[in-house]
Amino acid sequence: MNTGNIQKRVLLVMSSVDEMGISGKQSGTWFTELAAPYYILTEAGYEVVFASPDGGDAPIDLLSMKEPFTTGYTERFLEDPVALYAAKNTRKLRNIDYSTFDSVFFPGGYGLLWDLASDSFVIKLIKDFYESNRPIAMVCHAPAILRDVKLSNGKYLVEGLNLTGFKDAEDNEIELDKHLLFSLEQELKRRGANYKSVANWEPNVVVDGVLMTGQSPASAAPLAEALAEVLSK
Template sequence: MKKILLVVTNTSKYPNLDRATGLWLGEAVHFAADIEKAGYEIDYVSPKGGYTPLDPHSLQPDQMTELDWKYYTNTDFLNKLSTTLPADSINPNDYAAIYYAGGHGVMWDFAEDEKLQNIASTIHANGGVVSAVCHGVVGLLNIKNGDGEYLIKNTKVTGFTNTEEIAVGLDKVVPFLTEDELVRKGANYVKDADWSVFTVTDNRIVTGQNPASGGAVAKDVIKLLKSL
């Protein structure tokens, strides 16, 4: 059974705001829990490797479930987040799927990372699954297929909505709006009500709308892998 690659950010601060950011913890935890339960091993990777910061807002009591606390107090898990593999050390042929976790930090280091793009493109070309949740879907924006077309072109995807971005007051802070950029790259963007659990699967690409959707993405990825 091949492994699953979980991608996290290296960005710890908004470049244009005195505020910490990073990985949204739950988006990694809820995906990882279902994937590990299904028997897959996870490798954690980031653009540069090493430490991934946690968005402090994702650690607030109203965001933390019992499952989040279980992982947050697990030294082995925290060590993995502190020692992520650099993208240039990854052999894509070792992985059945790739998953991009979100948090606003990814808006500054996922979309333009060619090493991550090449990893995901190869996994997909090998018949594997490409997946992402919330802001993590920006990692899909510039992935090309073998024909040189954007992988998400004419593909049904979801991701953090414009109205959700406005609701958290960061629509003027992020370098672009996730929903708008997915549409601009030719994707068939779909969404549900703000903050609802929502995923969509198309062309071996699984995407989730917001932080609440990480576990649902995992379940869809597992289902898809079993059908391949």
């Protein structure tokens, strides 16, 4: 699908949830997975629009704002009034005509397991982007949103596709596995995905057609660079 946009547009979808169920643990979007694509894609000449289910101030995971998880991108974001304003004033996702966007990028973080992964609007959005051949980029926990996405033919979107995402061993290492609603790795395998991972926390980007996935926070920048390259064609 060609949107006809002279300047390509990327819809960046954040979670509106700031806690992990009833555990009391704070969550939200993982900071570098928001900051890296924002700068990489805008500097490549694309328009990036932040959206979230509730609109407004989308929460950022506090842990991801501390060492050793900060990056040059996060430090720059904190000094950037335009970027900060965008994150605090996200568009309400349901009010957006996503047919006008050339691509969608989902940063990770744990919050999305509680809202985006079961949001019927988001599930339809991914199906529509996939079936209209527009790139879908997802990093870290974001591929969990694919769990319930079915295509028009009734098959799970991930069936037979190569992809990656945050692995069980990484959740276990930071002792958050017991607080999660479900395991990304197990659920996507159950749906027939060819799940591929590398060592914990290492960058890993897997591209299969228009689906582009990254395993860990370190994958956010290379994933955004891969998307920028695809959009340049």
